[in-house]
Amino acid sequence: MSVTDPTASTLSTQSAFGVNDQSEEERARTWYERIPAAYWVLAVILLIMPAMASNFTLDQIFGRTFIIGMIALSLMFLAGYGGMVSIVQMTIAAVAGYMVAIFGTSAITAISLGWPWWISVPLALVIAVLFGTAVGALAVRTEGIYTIMITLAIASAFFYFARQNYTLFNGFSGFNGVLPPKLFGVDWRGARALYYLTLFWATLSFLAVLYVSRSPFGLALQGVRDNPRRMAALGYNVNAHRVAAYAFAALIAGVAGVLNVWQYAQISPGTAGTGPVIDILVIAVIGGMNRPIGPFIGAFIYVVLKTFAIDILISMGLSGDRFQLLIGISFLLIVFFSPDGILGLWERVRESRKRDPLTDRGGGAP
Amino acid sequence: MRSFIDRRPVWSLIIFCGVAFLLWMIFSVWPAWLIDLIGRKKVFLNAVFNGVTLGGLYFLVASGFTLIFGLMRNVNLAHGSLYLLGGYVGYWVASTTGFWLLAFPVAFIVVGAVGVFLQIFVFRRMEGDDLRQTLVTIGISIIMADLMLWAFGGDFYNINPPSWLGGPVETFFVTGVKRSSGDLIFMKYPIVRLVIFAAAVVIGVGMWLLLNRTQIGMLIRAGVDDRDMLAATGARIQLVFVGVFAFGAGLAGLAGVVGGTFQTIAPGEDIRFLLASLVVVIVGGMGSITGAAIGALIIGLAEQIGSVYFPTYAVVLTFLIMVVVLAFRPQGLMGRGG
Numbered sequence: 036m037s038v039t040d041p042t043a044s045t046l047s048t049q050s051a052f053g054v055n056d057q058s059e060e061e062r063a064r065t066w067y068e069r070i071p072a073a074y075w076v077l078a079v080i081l082l083i084m085p086a087m088a089s090n091f092t093l094d095q096i097f098g099r100t101f102i103i104g105m106i107a108l109s110l111m112f113l114a115g116y117g118g119m120v121s122i123v124q125m126t127i128a129a130v131a132g133y134m135v136a137i138f139g140t141s142a143i144t145a146i147s148l149g150w151p152w153w154i155s156v157p158l159a160l161v162i163a164v165l166f167g168t169a170v171g172a173l174a175v176r177t178e179g180i181y182t183i184m185i186t187l188a189i190a191s192a193f194f195y196f197a198r199q200n201y202t203l204f205n206g207f208s209g210f211n212g213v214l215p216p217k218l219f220g221v222d223w224r225g226a227r228a229l230y231y232l233t234l235f236w237a238t239l240s241f242l243a244v245l246y247v248s249r250s251p252f253g254l255a256l257q258g259v260r261d262n263p264r265r266m267a268a269l270g271y272n273v274n275a276h277r278v279a280a281y282a283f284a285a286l287i288a289g290v291a292g293v294l295n296v297w298q299y300a301q302i303s304p305g306t307a308g309t310g311p312v313i314d315i316l317v318i319a320v321i322g323g324m325n326r327p328i329g330p331f332i333g334a335f336i337y338v339v340l341k342t343f344a345i346d347i348l349i350s351m352g353l354s355g356d357r358f359q360l361l362i363g364i365s366f367l368l369i370v371f372f373s374p375d376g377i378l379g380l381w382e383r384v385r386e387s388r389k390r391d392p393l394t395d396r397g398g399g400a401p
Numbered sequence: 402m403r404s405f406i407d408r409r410p411v412w413s414l415i416i417f418c419g420v421a422f423l424l425w426m427i428f429s430v431w432p433a434w435l436i437d438l439i440g441r442k443k444v445f446l447n448a449v450f451n452g453v454t455l456g457g458l459y460f461l462v463a464s465g466f467t468l469i470f471g472l473m474r475n476v477n478l479a480h481g482s483l484y485l486l487g488g489y490v491g492y493w494v495a496s497t498t499g500f501w502l503l504a505f506p507v508a509f510i511v512v513g514a515v516g517v518f519l520q521i522f523v524f525r526r527m528e529g530d531d532l533r534q535t536l537v538t539i540g541i542s543i544i545m546a547d548l549m550l551w552a553f554g555g556d557f558y559n560i561n562p563p564s565w566l567g568g569p570v571e572t573f574f575v576t577g578v579k580r581s582s583g584d585l586i587f588m589k590y591p592i593v594r595l596v597i598f599a600a601a602v603v604i605g606v607g608m609w610l611l612l613n614r615t616q617i618g619m620l621i622r623a624g625v626d627d628r629d630m631l632a633a634t635g636a637r638i639q640l641v642f643v644g645v646f647a648f649g650a651g652l653a654g655l656a657g658v659v660g661g662t663f664q665t666i667a668p669g670e671d672i673r674f675l676l677a678s679l680v681v682v683i684v685g686g687m688g689s690i691t692g693a694a695i696g697a698l699i700i701g702l703a704e705q706i707g708s709v710y711f712p713t714y715a716v717v718l719t720f721l722i723m724v725v726v727l728a729f730r731p732q733g734l735m736g737r738g739g
Contacts, residue, residue, distance in 0.1 A: 120532065173724060173727055173728070176727055176728070176731040177727070177731050177732075179531065180474070180476050180531045180532065180535060181683075181687075183476060183478075183535055184476060184679050184682075184683060185683065185723075185727070187478070187676070187679060188676060188679045188680050188683065188720075188723060189720070191672065191676040192676075192716055192717075192719070192720040195716040196714075196716045196717055196720075199712070199713050199714075199715070199716060200713050200714075201713065202713070309672045313539060313543070316536075316539065317539070317540075317543075320536060357547060357551065359543055359544075359546065359547040359550075360544060360547040360548065360551075362543065363540050363541075363543035363544035363547060364540075364544060366536075366539070366540045366543065367537065367540035367541070367544065370533060370536045370537050370540060371537070374533055
C-alpha cells in the first residue's frame with residue numbers, strides 16, 4: 036500500500052535564481068553579480084524602511100512577517116526540497132518559546148528558572164531541534180500524505196498537553212513577561228530594534244536555506260524527494276537525509292519561536308493552537324512552496340490581510356470578525372487555481388508573455 | 402486468529418494475560434489491597450464504561466474517515482467539520498420538532514448531501530493529486546468552521562435525549578459489597594450511552610457485513626485494492642466514489658448527533674474529533690473498518706482511564722500509544738503492507 040510521492044508533481048522545484056540552467060557567461064560572473072537587481076532593490080528598501088514607516092508598521096507588520104515567514108520557510112524547506120509537508124513547525128517554534136520562558140525570566144517566577152539569556156536561548160534551541168528531530172524520526176516511518184496526518188496529530192497533542200499541564204507549561208494562561216535581554220543597552224522590544232533583529236534572522240535563515248538547498252546534502256534531499264528508491268539504490272540513506280532535514284528546519288523554526296516570544300513578551304497554548312499551526316501551512320501554500328522567498332511573500336499577505344481584515348470585510352459588507360472566512364477562501368482559491376502559490380501564478384504569467392507562439396516553448400532562461 | 406497465535410506466541414500470551422486481567426478487574430469484587438492501591442472499583446468501572454462508549458462514538462467518526470481514505474486516498478481533514486455540522490443540524494431538528502430520533506436521519510442525509518456536493522464539485526476535479534486534495538479539505542474546514550461560528554455563535558449546545566432514555570439503569574456489574582448486609586452493589590449507568598453504544602456496534606457489524614458479504618461491498622473492496630483496474634473492468638467507479646463519500650460524511654453527521662447527546666457541541670469540537678479520528682486510524686490502520694473499531698476502543702479507553710488516574714498526562718497517554726504503534730507497526734495494527 037505505498038503512496039506515490041504526491042508532492043513531486045505539484046511542488047517540483049527550480050532552485051532560486053535559476054542555478055540549474057547557468058550559462059557559461061553567467062558562470063564567469065562573480066556571485067554578487069548573479070543576484071537579480073530586484074533583490075538589491077528589496078534589500079535597500081528593507082534596510083532604510085525604519086526611516087519611512089511608522090512604529091506600528093515596523094513592529095506589527097514587518098516584524099510579524101519576518102517571524103511567521105521564518106516558520107513558514109522551515110515548512111517550505113521540508114515540503115519544497117524534501118517533499119514532506121509537516122504541520123508541526125509552529126509547534127516547534129512554540130516549544131522554543133516555552134523553553135525560553137521556562138529557563139529564562141518571566142512573570143511566573145514559580146516556574147521560570149531565571150537563567151541568563153546566553154544559557155536559556157541556546158538551550159531552548161537545542162531542545163526545539165531535539166523535538167523537531169524526534170518528530171521527524173517518527174514521521175519518516177510513513178510516507179507522503181501520512182506525514183500531514185501524523186504531524187497534525189502531534190501538533191494538536193502538544194496543544195492539549197500544554198493546556199492541561201500546570202507544573203511545566205503553566206496550563207491555560209502560559210507565561211507572560213518574557214522579555215528579551217537588554218543587550219548593548221538596546222531595548223530589543225522597541226519597534227526599530229525588533230525590526231532589525233527579525234530582519235537579520237529572517238535574512239540569515241533565507242540565505243541558509245538557499246545555501247543548504249545547493250549543498251550536496253540539499254541536492255541529495257531533492258533527489259530523495261523525487262525518487263527515494265533510486266536514491267536508496269545509489270547508496271544514500273534516505274531516512275537519515277529526511278530526519279536531518281527535519282532537524283535543520285527545526286533550528287529555523289526554533290529561532291523564529293524565540294523571536295516570537297520576545298515580540299509578544301508572552302506565550303500560551305494558543306500560540307501553538309490548531310488555528311495558528313494550520314495557518315503556517317496556509318501561508319506557505321499561498322506564497323508558494325517552490326522558492327525560499329515564497330513563505331515571506333505569503334506571510335506578508337497574511338499579516339496585511341489580518342491587520343486590515345476589519346476594513347476589508349466592512350468594505351465588502353460583512354462584519355469585522357470574519358477574518359478566518361477571508362483567509363479560508365483566499366487559500367481555497369489559490370489551491371484551486373495555482374497550486375504553487377502566488378509565485379507560481381506570477382511565473383506562469385511571465386512565461387506566457389515570453390512564450391514563442393510558433394514553438395510553444397518558453398523563451399530563454401528565467 | 403490461529404495463524405496469529407502460531408506466528409507470535411509470546412505476543413499472544415501477553416495479550417491474553419492482559420485481557421484476562423482486565424476481565425477479572427471488571428467482574429470480580431475487588432480485594433482490599435487493590436482498593437488501597439488505585440481507589441474504588443466504581444471509579445474504575447465508570448472510566449471503563451465511559452471509555453468504551455466514547456470508543457463507540459470515535460468509531461462512528463473514524464470509520465467514515467478511514468473508508469473514504471481507503472477507497473479514494475483522500476485524507477479528508479474536513480471530517481471534523483462534517484461531524485460538527487451534523488451536531489448542529491441534529492440540535493436544530495431535535496429542538497424544533499421535539500423528536501430526538503428524527504435528528505439522526507436528518508443529520509445523516511444533510512451531511513451526506515454535503516459530502517456528495519464536495520465529492521462532485523471539489524475532489525473529482527483534482528483526482529489522484531493527494532496533496533492538493535488534502536490542502537483543499539483544510540481550506541474547506543477553515544471556511545466551514547467560520548460559517549458555523551457565524552450561524553450558531555460560540556455557545557455550547559446539548560441535545561437532550563427523550564425521557565424514556567433519561568436516567569441511569571442498573572447493570573449486572575458488581576462495584577462492591579455492602580458492609581452492613583453483605584449484599585452486592587451493582588453499578589448504575591446512563592441508559593442513553595448504553596443504547597448509543599449498542600447502536601454503534603450494530604452499525605459497525607452492518608458495515609462489516611456490507612463490505613464483506615454484498616455485491617457493493619465487493620466493488621468497494623476491489624476499489625481499495627486497485628482503483629484503476631476496477632475502473633478498467635467497467636465498474637462505474639465515480640458512482641461508487643460518490644456513494645462512499647456520502648456514506649462516510651453521513652456517518653460523521655450521525656456521530657455529531659451522538660456527540661451532541663453524549664457531550665456538548667461547540668466551536669473547537671471539530672478539531673478535537675478530527676484529531677481523534679486521525680489517531681484512531683493511525684493506530685488501527687488506514688482503510689480498515691476492523692482497525693478503526695480496535696483503534697477507537699483503545700483510544701477511548703486510554704483517554705478516559707488516563708483522565709481519571711493521571712489527569713495532567715491523559716493526552717500524553719493517547720499520544721504514546723500512537724508513537725508506539727508507529728514505531729513497531731507503521732502501517733497500523735490492522736493495516737496491510739509495510
